[in-house]
Amino acid sequence: MTPQSPSPSPSETLDLILAHLLPLLLAAATSVKALVSRWRLVHSKLLLLQSSLSEASLARNSLSNPLFLDLVSSLHSTLQTLHSLSSRCLDPSLPTGRLLLQSDLDIATSSLTLHLQDLSLLLKSGLLSHKQHSPHAIVLPFPGPTSSKADIVLFIRDAFARLQIGNLDIKLKALDSLLELLQSDPAKLSPVVTAEGDVPVLLRLLELSTHSHLIDRAAAVVSLLSTSSASSCHAVFNEGGLGPLLRLIESGSVTVRHRAAAAVEAITIDPARAWAVSAYGGITVLINACRSGSGSPSSLQSLVVSSLKNVASLEDVRIAIFEEGGIPVLVKLLASDNIDVQKSSTLCLWSLASAGGDEMCVAIIHESGLPRLLQLLYSSSDRELLENTLRAIHALSVLPSAAKSLSSSPLFFSRLAEFISRGGISNFSCQQIAASLVADLSPSDDIKKSLAPCMSPLVKMLEISKPVVMQETASRALVSLLDVKSNRKELVRDEKSMTRLVKMLDPCNDQVSKRPVVSVVLALTSIGGNGARKRLMETGASQFLQQLAESEVAGAKKALQRLSGSRLKNLFLLGRS
Template identity: 55%
Template sequence: MTSPTLSPSTTAAAADEEEDESSSSPSESLDFILHRILPFLLAAALSARFLAGRWRILHSKLSLLHAALADAAASPHWPSNPLFRDNLLPALRATLRSLRALSARCLDHSLPGGKLRFQSDLDIASSALTVHLRDLHVLLSSGLLHHDASPSNSASDDDAAIVLPLPGPSASRAELAFFVRDLFARLQIGALDLKQKALDSLLELLASDTAKLSRVVAEEGDLPSLLRLLDPSAHFVLRDCAAAAVSLLASASDASRRAIFDEGALGPVLRLLDSGSPVLKERAAAAIQAVTADPACAWALSAYGGVSILVAACRPGSPAVQALAAGSLMNVAAVDDIRITMAEEGAVPALVELLVSGNTEAQKNAALCLATLAAMGGAEIRASILEENGHHHLLQFLREASDPEATDRALRAISALSASPTAAKHLSSSPHFFAQLTDIIKRGSPSIQQTAASLVADLNPSEDIKRSMAESMSALVEIMECPKPANAQEAAAGALTSLLAVRSNRRELSRDEKSITRLVQMLDPKNEAVGKELPVGVALALTAGSGGGVRKRLAEAGACQHLQKLAEDDVPGAKKALQRIAGGRLKNLFSVAWAQ
């Protein structure tokens, strides 16, 4: 049996001094630790023979502790920091007192309590030193000890003991940064009530100006310490508040969203969505949707096994969670590998079911996700959507759409699904569907009009259905005049060309003086708002077959002059359209032009 080379008198003297130190001021207490108790323990650790390996580890930690405390003592403001003064210093003093007692026990060769108990006590003390070193590192690295946090500068004594007051609207960047660093220090050093108040203050701070202050939190806060509170082992109250803070940071700004993603937030929030309480699931789902909205972050979802978790969250349960989970799947559906995993994990049945049973937001997200899957997933995914009667449910969702966004997403999904011959055949035989398209073309927003016109152009409905859509032709002519959104002019021209295949539609459009005037104006080479092939194509469709009245009206509106110039410029179809309209007068028109 060996022991540190310390005499009983030396140990007793240290004990006496410890008793004196217990009633001293914080400054005297820190001085006593630095110059009395730590040198004593460092000497004891070096001279130990029993469990020498553990004592050497303790010596290393005590040396680091001595250096860190010396750095802290060098700051003139450490006495005003309650985290150091009221939390760390008393806890550290208790640990060192325990170690001093352990060193005294080594002098008794009988080892009171036994060898295993002594070994366990050393391990407990060593772990406590590790915690103290971590806390000291937090305070030193945050720079908090170099700022005066005394009550006279910030708040009352009670406030300073709990948390700093929330900065006002006019607070400087430096004041905000100090407040954030202090909050995160309390999350790591304080007891449960202190951590809770710190989280409450963090949420209050973010709520006051989310976009601006989220960037400060991302830059100045210790985000890993916040994410650790999402662990199942954390207290449920802290986990709830931490999830709320992470959700706010994920949705507040690009900087804060990228920061929490880079620190590994996706994995913890997916675990919360998978197995958390209803409140935690909703907050986790909101964070996941915000994170996956960034294409640079979306790829990581499958790496965490997140697809199956999101698909499960789309199943019957919380309507809010369903909508958010569908939104996350919508965000990542364009990623090839994730799209394949979605199909394997049963995303299609879950999304189609949401079209029927989900709330409006869930329906909209499910529709847009199905649109992406149908457009980018190939024939196999389109077939799986049809197997789930997805086309029927999308048509029903379109009929019941309560706002333009719902209409747009339903149409986009239907348009993508129409690439399937089976779906196209079903859609083309639905008079009610084309009646809805007619109404959308007449009254919808530009982007919705474009999608509806594209469907009319791509599908092949019967003549009766085309005839029923005649009232939409004037709106299609107007759409052709507008260069935005992109491709809307092409869609409108294609839809018009399809509808003008019916003779009665050609006759009706020719009687619409405003539409004829607009069409002729688009043929004018000086009009650069629309490509000339589009109105030329419509003019060809309008003059197809018999019907001298159509040609006469076009000629009287000045179409021949424009078509003549377009023919000279070799615009495809212009010469043919001119021949149809001018008839026997074509030769004379060209003769006049050449004579000039």
């Protein structure tokens, strides 16, 4: 038995290609008698290969790069096939058949084109000039805390080269390397990965036809890039990542759907990108992922409904949510046991109700949205959820039917009283919305009487300079409550509140807008003989109102007339006695 000759080394194979196979093929490509036009194309590609391969052979340590070694081996096989095909094309009669030979040549040419692309990638990446720490390394050594930026960049380029050139195992290891790198410092390294890597290559791995393990790891990398920094998130969006991510939410495994949903949520935070969700048909995808029976766990629903909340600020998207049946889905999510789902659902419903017009408000009411929101308002203790819920209820209260229902509920106003009385910096938003609801609704006098303890906190709200709307809201709520005579008497007996009101009238106090305070004074001094005028006169309100009237502050002249009328009447009574 004749012993087999040993396989040539990579160096010998490279020399064989450069010194023998390529010159032979270049000559053959110009000598063929059949399929001449196709061989001209092959000839041009062989010239490019000769140039690129010569450049690669001169690289410092290319023969220790495993990707290059695999490429040399594949090239050798492809060139041998082309040599065999060139021999068959020397006979113009083509005894083996034209169609078969043409097909074989096209396949070999395609392989040659792919090899050229891979070789070009390796040359551009600079990997062939880098000395490997080990000639058998699958990936470059992982950059440590003290690694230079150049080392990190080279590591990233190496990983992306493997994603394009390597087999399945190499691609998986490359994705693992990228994931490990990003996890070590996501905010810092995400922009570097998107700047130095090839994001479109990464996104192509998200296609549903890709191997499931590749999709899983690629989704993890894309999710980190999207959620770690603004620039890397923008890079994912700019390279067309939103479409594949939405498809994964619809059709991926549970883990992949989570990762894709996290990326979509991050992308849609920016309104300049949020519009694209509708363009990709993503509204239907997001709504379906939130439906009961969709198989979506609450953690996934939380991410998806947050994306809906992000895009609901856009008019076209709001219409799409409405038309795709999103309102019933969002209302049902209010009963979720996941508080993040509830927060995003309430915000989304608020956006639809406040900017979507009466039609959307009616739809929310029709789906029992108001009772479910009230249930959250009564049962929750989470400040953010309560604020979102109040906003949604306030937006719905513009409908007469909702306003009537809310105005007749002592329990609802009791809850509003808690928000107003609690105050404090952390509750300013809830306090303001609650005060606005008190001002806008029309509760009975009995309910207004029950809200008397709120008047002192509302007076304090008048002193809050920012936001300016806080003073106006507090004033409107106080005016509403002071419509009841017993409440006017109650406020007059509150010395601290009366002192505050008078101090706020002082023109030198420029932290407080005067018109809202004057409105309260007018309401307080309305007909009723409650002692308010006398109390205001005693605390020096007249001089302040005189100055405000001279400055033409709305209502100041009328308030001054009421106080002056009271003083003249007292003088007249004293004269008669």
